[in-house]
Amino acid sequence: MPSRSQPRDYSSISFAATHDAEPETPKELTFQAVSIGLLIGCLLCFANLSFGLQTGWISMxxxxxxxxxxxxxRMLPIPLTAQQIIVVQTTAVATGTMPLAAGFVGIIPALKLLDETRDGSPPINLTWLAAIGWSCSVAFFGVFLSPPIRKQVIVNEQLAFPSGTATAQLIAVLHKMPPPDTTIRRRIGYSPVEEEDTDAQRTDRDNQIEESRAPDSLQSEGWHALTSSFVASGTLTLIAYFFPALFSIPIFGTYLARQWLWTFTPSLAYVGQGIIMGFPTTLSMAMGMVLGWAVLSPLAKLSGWAPGPVGDMTDGARGWILWTSLAIMCADSLVSLLPVLAEYVAGLFPRGGQRVKEDYDTETEDRLVPSSWVVGGLTVSVVLGTLLVWVVFGNDGIKPWATLLGFVLGGLLSVLGVRALGETDINPVSGLGKISQLFFAWVQPGNIVANIIAGGVAEAGAQQAGDLMQDLKTGHLCGASPRAQFFGQLIGSAVSIVVTTTGYSLYNRAYVIPGPSFPAPTAYVWLSLARLLRDGQLPENSAIFMISFAAIFGLISGIKTYTAQHQLWYSQWIPSGVAFAIGFLNTPSFTIARLIGGIVEHVYRNRYAKNRSDIRLIVIASGFVLGEGIVSVVSLVLKTSGVGVASCWGCAPGLCGGCE
Structure with missing residues (x-):
């Protein structure tokens, strides 16, 4: 029996025989694996940049x-191993999530919205080279934070990281491997478990092993489903470029469409995103959409609190309900972080008589990231990042000491964000970003530029470390080398600096950002909070709604966190505050499409899926997302080349992209 001070690693049992039988394991960090990861990551990067600028939400x-x-x-002469596929995935995620990590869907557009009279600074439009410098300053900090956090939350505490665990189970199915054992978690606050599995656990594992025998036809079926959905989504997107009314359908009549923005965008990409998000999340978004756009928006407009056009983010109803959305996001994120913070602090002070865990890892030293690399990398990334931010924005933008403080705060917030992600599968970067803004309003008061930039630096580390931790969880369950994943993350982040900056520059040249086609709603969240902290002025009668909804969703978040920790079945049906608030930020058109996707996922999973290894719908959803994301680049080239829409027939003023 293994000792309690160094418990047996249940998550690696499935692969112990493989390692014993093959002492010379195949090399994981290969040219093929990294190349495929970069290819997928670049596609995801363009897709996330487009979707992020439209709705403020990206997909990992x-x-x-x-x-x-x-x-x-499967098309290669020698197919990649499961561990090499994990390097593919890790590289792709690091490449594809840079639009959010570097702030191209929020912070950078927010700086463009500055008004010199109101904010004390003229609009800041970064050149391509300046944007490269900014991206380099925040691209690697979170990567170097990952190895030390990994050991604590994945190895010692064995947090769930649901998305990372689901990916590990999928990889096991695809490679016909025994499924990773995820039925046991040892961590602070959970009751001790017995060494022997229960009958139910053994039965569940037998079922998983049976499901892991994926059919040999998966390759051909998968390619057919992926290419068909890709072509369908891409074709619809291209047609909608020439005929914009196709993506702006007045489902409740012309009046509600023109005056109250109730339109429907039949985008297969957003349907695919809804499938990936799942029904509970999309339902929370839809509830927020109904309350925000069918109740609060008309109330603010008809009461005279928001006299401008409904869609105006300054004095219109959309700008008015933004504040309630902001209050909900902050309350939900902060309350969900409280138990995580309390547990972390409790872990620092073990009770009397409690044995302290020994310092161990499930990997050998040659597969881990050396501590000297971590310390050196963090030092270089912080020093270089501080210098680059000073070069890009100058002393008038932000002082170097404030940037340095932003990195320190980012490191602290990363721990909270990663732990929240491990528990709930949600990285509360929106709330963490607001915490950083509140802190810098006190540190450097009155400077809106510094508030946004320093908050972005802190948020970048938390967001990147959290997202990459999901990949490390997958690697832990499937026996992949943390060092190989670390290199994949560095390579993906480095390449994505150029890809993301170039993509944003092209979008910025072809479209007005923020504008009708790409409203960049999170940019207004960043700027509005910075202005509030500077001026203390809220739109008329918005304060009472902010306080009320913050209190309501603080309570809801507490209940959701409690039920999730105790693994109660109904926890997933308690509304997510962040998703609910996103329903306020986005116009109904995108939320309706995501809700359709969530309903499709729910019906398919409960009525038509053969078993848990049935991944057909995931393949189709992936094709939908990639199809529109990639064809949007074609649309961008057409727009830049001067090729406009074919007809604006059926378009209401300000509702159709390309006809504004």
Whole structure:
């Protein structure tokens, strides 16, 4: 029996025989694996940049990256191993999530909205080279934070990281491997478990092993589903570029469409995103949409609190309900972080008589990231990042000491964000970003530029460390080398600096950002909070709604966190505050499409899915997302080349992209 001070690693049992039988394991960080990861990641990067500028929401797509990587690798003379597929996935995620990590869907557009009279600074439009410098300053900090956090939350505490665990189970199915054992978690606050499995656990594992015998036809079926959905989504997107009314359908009549923005965008990409998000999340978004756009928006407009056009983010109803959305996001994120913070602090002070865990890891030293690399990398990334931010924005923008403080705060917030992600599968970067803004309003008062930039630096580390931790969880369950994943993350982040900056520059040249086609709603969240902290002025009668909804969703978040920790079945049906608030930020058109996707996922999973290894719908959803994301680049080229829409027939003023 293993000792309690160093418990047996249940998550690696499935692969112990493989390692014993093959002492010379195949090399994981290969040219093929990194190349495929970069290819998938670049596609995801363009897709996330487009969707992020439209709705403020991007997809990590780790499971989808692993799936697509598997399908591509089957075309190679020697297919990639499961561990190499994890390197593919890790590289792809690091590449694809840079639009959010570097702030291209929020912070950078927010700086463009500055008004010199109101904010004390003229609008800041970064050149391509300046944007490269900014991206380099925040691209690697979170990567170097990952190795030390990994050991604590994945190895010692064995937090769930649901998305990372689901990806590991998918990889096991695709490679016909025994499924990773995820039925046991040892961590602070959970009751001790017995060494022997219960009958129910053994039965569940037998079922998983049976499901892991994936059919040999998966490759051909997967490619057919992926290409068909990709072509369908891409074709619809291209047609909608020439005929914009197709993506702006007045489902409740012309009056509600023109005056109150109730339109429907039949985008297959957003349907695919809804499938990936799942029904509970999309339902929370839809509830927020109904309350925000069918109740609060008309109330603010008809009461005279928001006299401008409904869609105006300054004095219109959309700008008015933004504040309630902001209050909900902050309350939900902060309350969900409280038990995580309390548990972390409790872990620092073990009770009397409690044995302290020994310092161990499930990997050998040659597969881990050396501490000297971590310390050196963090030092270089912080020093270089501080210098680059000073070069890009100057002393008038932000002082170097404030940037340095932003990195320190980012490191602290990363721990909270990662732990929240491990528990709930949600990285509360929106709330963490607001915490950083509140802190810098006190540190450097009155400077809106510094508030946004320093908050972005802190948020970048938390967001990147959290998303990459899901991949490390997958690697832990499937026996992949943390060092190989670390290199994949560095390579993906480095390449994505150029890809993301170039993509944003092209969008910025072809479209007005923020504008009708790409409203960048999170940019207004950043700027509005910075202005509030500077001026203390709220729109008329918005304060009472902010306080009321913050209190309501603080309570809801507490209940949701409690039920999730105790693994109660109904926890997933308690509304998510962040998702609910996103329903306020986005116009109904995108939320309706995501809700359709969530309903499709729910019906398919409960009525038509053969078993838990049935991934057909995931493949189709991935094709939908990638199809529109990639064809949007074609639309961008057409727009830049001067090729406009074919007809604006049926378009209401300000509702159709390309006809504004």
């Amino acid at each position: 797509m780790s499971l989808q990256s692993a799936l697509i990587g598997f399908l591509i690798s």
